Amino acid sequence: MKLLLASRNAKKLRELQRIVVAESLEGIEVLSLADVPEFPEAPETAPDFEGNALAKARDAAAATGLVSVADDSGLAVDELNGMPGVLSARWSGRHGDDDANLDLLLGQLGDVPDERRGAAFVSVVALVVPGGEEVVVRGEWRGALLRARRGTGGFGYDPIFVPEGYEITSAEMTAEQKDAESHRGRALKLLVPHLRKLAR
Numbered sequence: 001m002k003l004l005l006a007s008r009n010a011k012k013l014r015e016l017q018r019i020v021v022a023e024s025l026e027g028i029e030v031l032s033l034a035d036v037p038e039f040p041e042a043p044e045t046a047p048d049f050e051g052n053a054l055a056k057a058r059d060a061a062a063a064t065g066l067v068s069v070a071d072d073s074g075l076a077v078d079e080l081n082g083m084p085g086v087l088s089a090r091w092s093g094r095h096g097d098d099d100a101n102l103d104l105l106l107g108q109l110g111d112v113p114d115e116r117r118g119a120a121f122v123s124v125v126a127l128v129v130p131g132g133e134e135v136v137v138r139g140e141w142r143g144a145l146l147r148a149r150r151g152t153g154g155f156g157y158d159p160i161f162v163p164e165g166y167e168i169t170s171a172e173m174t175a176e177q178k179d180a181e182s183h184r185g186r187a188l189k190l191l192v193p194h195l196r197k198l199a200r
């Protein structure tokens with residue numbers, strides 16, 4: 001069975017591919033958007049991760065006829081009542097400018113004391129079978145936010161996110177460490193039984 005991972009974020013796609021492959025799902029050939037004809041990106045206008053993840057996966061399944069997986073994810077900051085949330089990729093007003101997004105967030109949290117810098121990464125992954133079932137799963141990863149970047153791994157807000165139980169940021173983790181713990185890894189692990197069933 002071909003499985004399309006419908007993300008336009010190269011670093012997120014690499015994580016999705018690594019995690020799906022690590023689950024050694026026999027009978028599943030993992031494709032990316034580079035492997036299918038171009039189709040327009042679904043607008044992410046839902047107020048929640050679930051709505052956006054479903055929109056992206058439905059769009060990909062309709063455009064390609066392939067079983068499609070999409071992730072909508074972001075950082076929910078306690079002190080900001082869960083924002084940037086679904087706006088995480090464009091918090092600075094420019095989509096995908098990780099540095100600008102992170103600098104803005106650091107500025108907004110400048111006077112927030114250490115004990116109030118809690119946050120959670122959220123990943124909602126939607127699986128859509130063309131004309132068939134839809135499955136939506138969610139993974140969350142709690143931590144706290146530093147006042148300055150540390151580490152060069154991962155992407156987005158990783159350089160300031162220290163997961164609960166760790167002293168290092170998710171940008172200082174190895175790819176394997178992050179995949180084993182992250183919101184994306186947790187969400188995808190919930191999807192594995194559905195993927196195994198489809199691959200039979």
Ligand SMILES: O=P(O)(O)OP(=O)(O)OP(=O)(O)OC[C@H]1O[C@@H](n2cnc3c(O)ncnc32)[C@H](O)[C@@H]1O
Binds near residue numbers: 009074
């Ligand atoms: O929608 P697609 O095409 O998948 O790519 P995207 O980058 O636009 O993805 P989202 O809309 O889901 O926005 C995710 C943003 O949330 C942040 N984010 C999500 N997962 C993250 C992670 O594992 N580490 C750091 N930041 C993350 C980061 O700013 C991402 O750009």
Ligand SMILES: [Mg+2]
Binds near residue numbers: 044089
């Ligand atoms: Mg997006």
